[in-house]
Amino acid sequence: MNYADRLQSSIERCGNACLVGIDPHLELLPQEYADVRDPSRSRAERALRVGAFCREVIDVVGGKVAAIKPQSAFFEALGADGALAWERVVRDAHAAGLIVIGDVKRGDIATTAAAYATGFLEGTSAEDGPSLCDAVTLNPFLGSDSVEPFLDACERTQKGLYLLVRTSNKGSGDFQRHGSPELSHLVAEHVVRWGRRLVGSSGWSSVGAVVGATHGAELRDFRARMPRTPFLLPGYGAQGASARDVLGAFELSACGAPCGALVNSSRGITFAWRERAHAGKHWKDATRDALDTMITEIGAALTAAR
Amino acid sequence: MNYADRLQSSIERCGNACLVGIDPHLELLPQEYADVRDPSRSRAERALRVGAFCREVIDVVGGKVAAIKPQSAFFEALGADGALAWERVVRDAHAAGLIVIGDVKRGDIATTAAAYATGFLEGTSAEDGPSLCDAVTLNPFLGSDSVEPFLDACERTQKGLYLLVRTSNKGSGDFQRHGSPELSHLVAEHVVRWGRRLVGSSGWSSVGAVVGATHGAELRDFRARMPRTPFLLPGYGAQGASARDVLGAFELSACGAPCGALVNSSRGITFAWRERAHAGKHWKDATRDALDTMITEIGAALTAAR
Numbered sequence: 001m002n003y004a005d006r007l008q009s010s011i012e013r014c015g016n017a018c019l020v021g022i023d024p025h026l027e028l029l030p031q032e033y034a035d036v037r038d039p040s041r042s043r044a045e046r047a048l049r050v051g052a053f054c055r056e057v058i059d060v061v062g063g064k065v066a067a068i069k070p071q072s073a074f075f076e077a078l079g080a081d082g083a084l085a086w087e088r089v090v091r092d093a094h095a096a097g098l099i100v101i102g103d104v105k106r107g108d109i110a111t112t113a114a115a116y117a118t119g120f121l122e123g124t125s126a127e128d129g130p131s132l133c134d135a136v137t138l139n140p141f142l143g144s145d146s147v148e149p150f151l152d153a154c155e156r157t158q159k160g161l162y163l164l165v166r167t168s169n170k171g172s173g174d175f176q177r178h179g180s181p182e183l184s185h186l187v188a189e190h191v192v193r194w195g196r197r198l199v200g201s202s203g204w205s206s207v208g209a210v211v212g213a214t215h216g217a218e219l220r221d222f223r224a225r226m227p228r229t230p231f232l233l234p235g236y237g238a239q240g241a242s243a244r245d246v247l248g249a250f251e252l253s254a255c256g257a258p259c260g261a262l263v264n265s266s267r268g269i270t271f272a273w274r275e276r277a278h279a280g281k282h283w284k285d286a287t288r289d290a291l292d293t294m295i296t297e298i299g300a301a302l303t304a305a306r
Numbered sequence: 307m308n309y310a311d312r313l314q315s316s317i318e319r320c321g322n323a324c325l326v327g328i329d330p331h332l333e334l335l336p337q338e339y340a341d342v343r344d345p346s347r348s349r350a351e352r353a354l355r356v357g358a359f360c361r362e363v364i365d366v367v368g369g370k371v372a373a374i375k376p377q378s379a380f381f382e383a384l385g386a387d388g389a390l391a392w393e394r395v396v397r398d399a400h401a402a403g404l405i406v407i408g409d410v411k412r413g414d415i416a417t418t419a420a421a422y423a424t425g426f427l428e429g430t431s432a433e434d435g436p437s438l439c440d441a442v443t444l445n446p447f448l449g450s451d452s453v454e455p456f457l458d459a460c461e462r463t464q465k466g467l468y469l470l471v472r473t474s475n476k477g478s479g480d481f482q483r484h485g486s487p488e489l490s491h492l493v494a495e496h497v498v499r500w501g502r503r504l505v506g507s508s509g510w511s512s513v514g515a516v517v518g519a520t521h522g523a524e525l526r527d528f529r530a531r532m533p534r535t536p537f538l539l540p541g542y543g544a545q546g547a548s549a550r551d552v553l554g555a556f557e558l559s560a561c562g563a564p565c566g567a568l569v570n571s572s573r574g575i576t577f578a579w580r581e582r583a584h585a586g587k588h589w590k591d592a593t594r595d596a597l598d599t600m601i602t603e604i605g606a607a608l609t610a611a612r
Contacts, residue, residue, distance in 0.1 A: 025417065026430070039431045046430070073414060073421035076389075079434060082425070083389035105414055106446055108379060109475040111331065113378035119388070124332070125345045128385060139413055141447040141470060143477025164447060169415040171449025178492055179485025186484055296447070297375075 003135055003160030004208075004230055008259060010066035016295045017250070017258040019101070019232065020061045021266025022070040022089065024050045026077065027272045030283040047081035050074075054089040054125030057270050060287050062096030064295070067134075069101040069232075071262055087131035099134045100263075101232065105164065107139035113146050116151035121275055135160030137210055137232070140187050147194055151207070154198055160206040160230070163191050165222065168212030168235030188225045195229055204228050204260070213263060216245030223249055224261070231261040237268025237294070243301035250302060258302055265294055307328075308506030309441055310536055314565060316372035316405055322601045323556070324563040325407070326367045326539065328376040328395065328571025330356045332383065334577045336589040353387035356380075360395040363576050366593050368402030370601070373440075375407040375538075375570055393437035397502030405440045407538065407568075411470065413445035419452050421457035441466035443516055443538070446493050453500055457513070460504055466512040466536070469497050471528065474518025474541030494531045501535055510534045510566070519569060522551030529555055529566070537567040543574025543600070548606035556608060564608055571600055 001009075011017050026036050026046075036046045042253050054070070061068065070089050075082035086138045106116045118124060120136045138150060140163050150161050165182040166176050168284045176184040188209065195205030208230035211222050215235075223231070235241040249261035268275075272290035273283035281289065307315075317323050332342050332352075339359050342352045360376070367374065376395050381388035397501035399406045412422045424430060426442045444456060446469050456467050472482050472490040482490040494515065501511030515526045521541075529537070537555045541547040555567035574581075578596035579589035587595070 023418070025421065043430065043433060071414075071418055071421075073412070073418045073425065076425035078430065079420040079425060079437065080386060080389035080393050087386050105445075106379070106411070108377075108411055108449075109473065112377055112379045114328070115331065115377075115383040118347075119379065119382035119385060124349065124384060127349060131385065139411075139445050139447050141413075141445050141481060142473050142475060143480030143482070145477035147476055167415065167448050169448060170450055171451035174449030174496065175447060175492065176449070177488060178489055181486055183489060185483060187481065190480065215532035 002158055002198070002202040003154065004198075004204035005200035005202050006134075007066060007099060007160070007230065008010035008202055008204065011259070012257040014064065014066050015257060016065065016299060017262050018065045018291065018295050019262040019264040020057070020065055020068045020269050020291065021058060021234070021264050022054055022068050022270065023266040024053055024074045025267070026050070026074075028267065028274065029053055030273055043078055044081045046233045047078045047085040049087035050078065050082070053091050055083070056284060057098050057287060058089070058092050058098065061269070061291055062098055064071055064291060065098070067099035067101055067262060068093050069103050069266070070104045071266065090133060091130045094130050101162065102133035102136040105137050105139045107142050107146055109142060110145045110149055114149035117150050121150070121153045121157055121159045129227070133159070135162060135206075135208070137162045137164065139164050140190065141257070144190065144194070151194055151197055160208060160209050162208040162230075163187065164231045165191060165209040166211050166215055166218065168214045168239050172212065185225060188222060191229055192226050199228070204230055207280060208232055211249065212235065213246045214239055216241060216248065216263055219246065220248035232264060233261055234264045236263050237265035243297040246298065247301055247305050263298055269294070308464055308504070309460070309512035310510040311506035311508050312440075313372060313405060313466070313536065314508055314510065317565070317573050318563040320370065320372050322371065322605060323564060323568050324371045324482060324601050325568040325570040325595065326363070326371055326374045326575050327409070327540070327570050328360055328363060328374055328576065329572040330359055330380045332356070334573065334580065335359055336579055349384055350387045353384045353391040356384065356388070357391035357394045360391070361398050362590060363593060364395070364402050364404065365397050366590055367575070367597055368404055368526050369425060370597060373407055373568060374399050374407035375572070377409045377572065396439060397436045398518050400436050407468065408439035408442040411443050411445045412542055413448050413452055415448060416455055417507070418450045420455035427456070427459045427463055428522065429464045439465070440511075441468060441514070443468045443470065445498065447472050450496065450500070457500055457503055458511055466514060468514040468516050468536075468538045469493065469500070470516045471515040472499060472521055472524065474520045474545050478518065479563070491531060494528060505534070510536055514538055516540065517555065519547035519552045520545055522547060522554065525552065526554035539567055540570045542569050543571035549603040552604065553607055554612050569604055575600065
């Protein structure tokens with residue numbers, strides 16, 4: 001089953017389009033995981049604890065949302081031990097029925113891109129299967145030939161991609177808005193072209209786009225430029241975007257479920273216990289409550305917009 | 307000692323500006339390493355063999371060149387076992403006195419970029435030291451705030467960066483030449499600005515630029531746009547660039563040694579045994595001969611250009 005179809009059917013089953021980002025920032029882990037910050041512990045022990053924290057997050061969010069998005073950097077910070085923790089998290093998420101979007105933002109020349117596609121989507125033998133991602137994020141800066149090996153891999157494996165088009169950070173305009181048409185619009189054109197090879201039975205492509213929810217006003221324009229392209233919207237919550245900001249990215253599916261976009265929140269969910277609104281709660285309760293609030297708010301905004 | 311100064315003193319000691327790329331592409335490893343392609347072997351065993359191959363390459367090139375550039379993707383293809391092999395390769399290279407430029411091309415929002423900087427340049431405890439890189443390649447697509455955490459890390463650790471400005475691949479023009487001024491020129495401007503914080507006693511910055519040697523005619527222009535910025539030039543050899551193509555990237559140091567650029571060859575060195583010119587040789591002899599030829603050719607072109 002095509003990635004876009006699989007994702008949409010999972011969104012319909014959960015009834016929401018929320019995506020939980022798993023960014024195990026060592027400094028932000030709750031007190032019961034303080035040992036990850038203890039330099040007297042070995043890196044291997046600390047990475048095991050990071051994996052245990054992520055597994056607890058998965059226990060909380062599994063069944064509530066369609067997908068999670070682990071951020072590779074926070075695992076790579078612990079080197080090869082972190083890489084092992086990453087694979088465990090991907091396996092745990094799959095065991096919990098979650099789709100895994102690996103936030104890896106890779107981008108390289110073709111032969112190298114093919115090796116990254118092997119590492120994250122295809123593996124080198126059957127034993128890799130459960131620890132491979134269902135989709136990954138990619139950086140388009142190197143051009144079409146850097147993306148093609150990933151398209152080939154997706155064709156073989158029924159997996160998906162999300163190309164960075166317009167990122168959520170403050171500096172995203174430095175280069176992404178350069179030129180006329182602005183670079184992000186040119187990338188958007190390419191994303192549509194790349195996606196034609198991977199259209200599912202729903203009509204949606206498995207080649208998606210990352211567009212920051214922080215650029216609310218531009219979302220409708222990006223949606224028009226990239227019809228039938230699934231959006232991944234970072235920037236909700238900790239980065240400042242609200243439920244109303246993301247509306248322009250959505251269409252409605254035949255069954256009325258949200259369609260065409262996933263709204264990501266990372267720190268706002270997993271580190272909700274640090275916020276005043278959740279003061280005094282156990283971190284897992286704060287995570288659950290923050291996710292429930294996000295699901296309710298985005299659901300209400302979508303209903304109101306109908 | 308500042309990275310740029312350290313690199314230049316190593317180039318002067320070796321008398322050449324050649325950089326050996328370590329891309330252990332599983333399909334291209336010599337027959338005696340055929341077990342890396344054997345799906346009946348565990349991934350851990352195959353990764354150990356990849357590490358052994360890289361160690362043999364390091365034995366051949368150590369002392370001859372200033373630096374190596376391992377390509378992360380070919381290690382990540384073997385997941386967490388590959389990540390372990392990567393760390394061993396970095397440690398082996400350091401033990402052989404080589405500077406290690408990690409070709410990782412990361413780029414992400416600030417908090418995430420900081421985690422990547424931890425993983426590749428700073429580590430989380432003293433045990434990481436020998437397996438950390440001296441410099442890494444970065445993708446600038448996300449803008450200034452995505453680069454700043456790396457600049458901070460370099461300031462703390464005396465390490466270096468190479469920002470992608472104009473890559474060597476065919477599709478590099480898709481986005482890098484977009485706009486007027488073209489995007490790569492705008493990135494070049496930023497590279498110079500970012501580099502001001504990290505200038506060494508030689509006057510060169512530790513913030514470098516990746517400019518494909520395949521764009522020979524543009525190199526002199528990039529050199530003028532980014533004075534005192536060390537260049538990393540991929541594209542020599544297997545990708546088609548010649549010794550004459552790279553001349554525009556160099557300046558001459560006070561002592562007459564090449565200054566300001568490293569010329570990279572990956573497959574052309576480590577997989578030289580596959581080329582007709584080296585038919586019948588053991589792969590290590592082919593690697594040694596191919597590197598000697600590269601050193602001689604670039605040295606001769608530089609001498610002729612004086």
